[in-house]
Amino acid sequence: MRTIFTDTDSAEMAPCVATIGFFDGVHRGHRYLIKSVTDCAAASPELQSTVITFDRHPRQVLNMDFQPKLLSTLDEKLALLSKTGADNCVVLHFDRDMAAMTAYDFMRDVLRDRLNVRKLIMGYDNRFGHSRTEGFDDYVGYGREIGIEVVRGNAFVLNGVNVSSSVIRTFLSGGEADMAAMCLGYPYFFSGKVKGGYREGRKLGFPTANIEVDDAQKLIPEHGVYAVKVRVEGCGGLLNGMMNIGTRPTFDGHETTLEVNIFDFEEDIYGRQVDVLFYHRLRDEQKFCSIKKLVDQLWLDREAAEKILERA
Incomplete structure (x- = not known):
């Protein structure tokens, strides 16, 4: 073309x-x-x-x-x-x-x-x-x-x-990533660089990459936890993971962050470009009464995400 x-x-x-x-x-x-x-x-x-x-x-x-x-x-x-x-x-x-x-x-x-x-x-x-x-x-x-x-x-x-762009925006704004993907014909995605974060996830056994989206005009889906696939600059192929979009209420956060946990992945990727592809919203973001309750839920989230991504 x-x-x-x-x-x-x-x-x-x-x-x-x-x-x-x-x-x-x-x-x-x-x-x-x-x-x-x-x-x-x-x-x-x-x-x-x-x-x-x-x-x-x-x-x-x-x-x-x-x-x-x-x-x-x-x-x-x-x-x-x-x-x-x-x-x-x-x-x-x-x-x-x-x-x-x-x-x-x-x-x-x-x-x-x-x-x-x-x-x-x-x-x-x-x-x-x-x-x-x-x-x-x-x-x-x-x-x-x-x-x-x-x-x-x-x-x-x-x-x-x-099917229209406005309908798809409505789906994403409501967290319906799978419906958006059906209308798009591909999973919705955004791209950005990994920047320094709070490192709380690493202490819990779920290290996360904090993403700064390249274009401020890109739509960010509704707050919540999502099953995603991630393409990391220099790594080749898509990697399974889960992303949290929200304010980290268990840690009394206020600023919205985009944090992705890539399964079974240990590389230091600060400063690298990543693409995040959204497949399904697993749950709302929520505040847990203890760190243990949060960790228990994260393991359940990972199990649910893996099942969904196996079929993707």
């Missing part, structure tokens, strides 16, 4: 069938839509397949105080899109000038004139343009006038739910 950044690249675009969206998480619904684009291009040899996305969340430009909770960073999103089979990915630089464009001007000046879009397959709930008041029928009419065929893609429905 060729990736084109419109603020730095000046590559000419071949005629294409395209879809457009923010594509946060590149979930199964997104991939279903993109497949309709690649299938259409395969049936029309004169057209390439193109995915059009943005370099930042549009609401960040429209509202300076907006703090997105993202399923994927831009780099993660591009890596996921590269696996869809599309010929091109165009990353539009979203700024106030673009935000002020009407839907008609955007379709004419950006989609047709700059990106050579001949056919546009719209996500079932997608809208664009300054006011976002226009709907699908308006886009069809504008397209007819300027020479872009506009068709509507179908929703991807899973267990009666239209």
